Amino acid sequence: MIQINDHYLKLQASYLFSDIAKKVAAFQENNPDKDVIKLGIGDVTNPLPAACIKAFHAAVDEMATTSGFHGYGPEQGYEFLRKAIADHDFQARGAEVAADEIFVSDGAKCDTGNIQEIFSTACRIAIPDPVYPVYLDTNVMAGRTGEYSDGRYQGIVYLDSTRENNFVPELPNESVDLIYLCFPNNPTGSTATKEQLKVWVDYARAHKALILFDAAYEAFIRDETLPHSIYEIEGAREVAIEFRSYSKSAGFTGTRCAYTVVPKECVAYDAAGNAHSLHALWNRRHCTKFNGVSYPVQKAAEAVYSEEGKAQCKALIDGYLENAKIIGAAMTELGFTYVGGDNSPYIWVWGDRDSWDFFDLLLNKAGVVCTPGAGFGKCGQGYIRISAFNSRENVEKAMERIRTALS
Numbered sequence: 450m451i452q453i454n455d456h457y458l459k460l461q462a463s464y465l466f467s468d469i470a471k472k473v474a475a476f477q478e479n480n481p482d483k484d485v486i487k488l489g490i491g492d493v494t495n496p497l498p499a500a501c502i503k504a505f506h507a508a509v510d511e512m513a514t515t516s517g518f519h520g521y522g523p524e525q526g527y528e529f530l531r532k533a534i535a536d537h538d539f540q541a542r543g544a545e546v547a548a549d550e551i552f553v554s555d556g557a558k559c560d561t562g563n564i565q566e567i568f569s570t571a572c573r574i575a576i577p578d579p580v581y582p583v584y585l586d587t588n589v590m591a592g593r594t595g596e597y598s599d600g601r602y603q604g605i606v607y608l609d610s611t612r613e614n615n616f617v618p619e620l621p622n623e624s625v626d627l628i629y630l631c632f633p634n635n636p637t638g639s640t641a642t643k644e645q646l647k648v649w650v651d652y653a654r655a656h657k658a659l660i661l662f663d664a665a666y667e668a669f670i671r672d673e674t675l676p677h678s679i680y681e682i683e684g685a686r687e688v689a690i691e692f693r694s695y696s697k698s699a700g701f702t703g704t705r706c707a708y709t710v711v712p713k714e715c716v717a718y719d720a721a722g723n724a725h726s727l728h729a730l731w732n733r734r735h736c737t738k739f740n741g742v743s744y745p746v747q748k749a750a751e752a753v754y755s756e757e758g759k760a761q762c763k764a765l766i767d768g769y770l771e772n773a774k775i776i777g778a779a780m781t782e783l784g785f786t787y788v789g790g791d792n793s794p795y796i797w798v799w800g801d802r803d804s805w806d807f808f809d810l811l812l813n814k815a816g817v818v819c820t821p822g823a824g825f826g827k828c829g830q831g832y833i834r835i836s837a838f839n840s841r842e843n844v845e846k847a848m849e850r851i852r853t854a855l856s
């Protein structure tokens with residue numbers, strides 16, 4: 450008798466963004482004449498930067514020639530992209546990362562979801578609440594949790610991010626092995642200072658723990674005092690893996706390109722306490738299960754680091770940050786308090802009512818889609834997340850509609 454992985458039965462019915470998409474589809478079916486503005490899932494709306502498109506086209510043309518054709522590439526990514534990443538994203542900021550410590554992939558969602566495979570199922574996991582659901586769900590699937598009850602899975606150490614701690618969680622009281630952190634944060638938009646990250650790095654070093662640092666939104670940082678990478682923190686190379694993505698920084702959500710950094714110093718231990726290289730383990734996993742990102746996509750990603758590419762990506766992000774300002778100003782005007790939006794595309798609004806009720810109200814009365822905070826965890830109850838990823842015109846229209854609906 451073929452048996453399922455029972456752990457899947459512990460999962461909540463469906464993935465958060467699929468639930469929302471179903472609700473929106475039902476609304477649209479019942480209200481075919483109403484247009485809906487989506488400020489829910491963080492999906493970019495602007496075209497790819499011209500420099501990326503040019504490189505993409507040129508690479509496709511190369512593929513049409515015998516001399517320029519590329520078959521299977523290196524699983525870890527082409528040297529030209531790995532080197533550009535190491536130089537521009539890390540060494541230029543004083544963070545020591547070498548090209549061969551970079552693993553190019555098709556998305557930070559896949560990487561943050563897959564990385565847990567190389568760790569023991571007995572690991573004690575610390576996960577922020579609220580959180581990007583992928584970190585939690587993939588650990589449920591792997592059997593690292595007990596049942597779900599009262600909004601939480603047994604066996605997980607939840608790191609509460611609340612107004613009291615400015616949405617930057619404190620160290621846990623109990624010892625943990627694997628710690629998920631994300632800054633600028635999804636969903637709250639909060640940021641962490643170097644001093645705050647140092648506390649986590651020191652904890653990980655003292656406890657032989659490991660930090661999984663999701664920096665998918667680092668390109669939105671405008672406050673120059675804030676770290677873009679965990680490797681800007683002394684000692685982090687021994688205890689942190691970092692995830693990055695071109696999805697939000699260069700509009701690659703549909704194009705798919707991201708990368709993970711696993712420094713050579715990073716180790717984890719076997720049951721006897723012997724240290725093993727995580728770089729070697731992740732490389733083994735990556736080569737076995739992944740066949741690389743296509744050549745044209747990696748050429749398009751490389752173009753992000755050209756002078757035109759940098760300027761065009763900055764302009765894209767500046768546009769979304771300007772949207773975030775408009776959303777923040779509308780929320781203040783309506784008497785709501787919020788965080789985020791200044792170094793992040795997400796605005797985390799305290800609605801002072803049930804998150805899903807607020808979501809329904811905005812959908813039904815204003816035709817605006819947000820994300821209910823409760824979908825990101827128990828501490829998200831009472832909040833909604835508004836995303837700045839849309840056109841200026843739609844963001845302005847959405848805020849006007851919310852003003853009318855709520856006044």
Ligand code: MLT
Pocket residue numbers: 489490491492558581635
């Ligand atoms: C979000 O809306 O939280 C993100 O777009 C989801 C993702 O990047 O997978």
